[in-house]
Amino acid sequence: MSGKLAQLHDMLAPAVEALGFECWGIEYLSQGRHSLLRVYIEHPEGVTVDGCALVSSQLSAILDVEDPISGDYTLEVSSPGMDRPLFTLAQYAQYSGEQARIRLRTPYEGRRNFQGIIRGVEGDEVVVLVDEHEYLLPIDSIDKGNIIPRF
Structure with a gap:
């Protein structure tokens, strides 16, 4: 922050x-x-x-x-709404198993945008599964994260 x-x-x-x-x-x-x-x-x-x-x-x-x-x-x-933004590690942990769209401040492994399933939190990192690959994204590097609503 x-x-x-x-x-x-x-x-x-x-x-x-x-x-x-x-x-x-x-x-x-x-x-x-x-x-x-x-x-x-x-x-x-x-x-x-x-x-x-x-x-x-x-x-x-x-x-x-x-x-x-x-x-x-x-x-x-x-209200945060259905496509609620996520700000804290606790919020990412709460929405473990949900689809999310995450944008980083600076590129990580050549990319800034990730869309996948939140797997949870490890230390100060958010674990996201994208195309069968897990990424550990430091919370301080996340510019914006949102839940992708399911209808």
């Missing part, structure tokens, strides 16, 4: 959890003069529009006071 993401997580996750939700993960996309801060929330009974609005209101107040992002930005609060 980058320094800015860690700062935002440490600032926002306690507020999300105080409202009875799990802070599933945070994405911060700096896009020149206008950035996007997306906070994914989870709840055992599901996430509703009202739940997102409640969390958004609370986080907006915190962000206004703390002012961790310079310039304009948009705050989005969302």
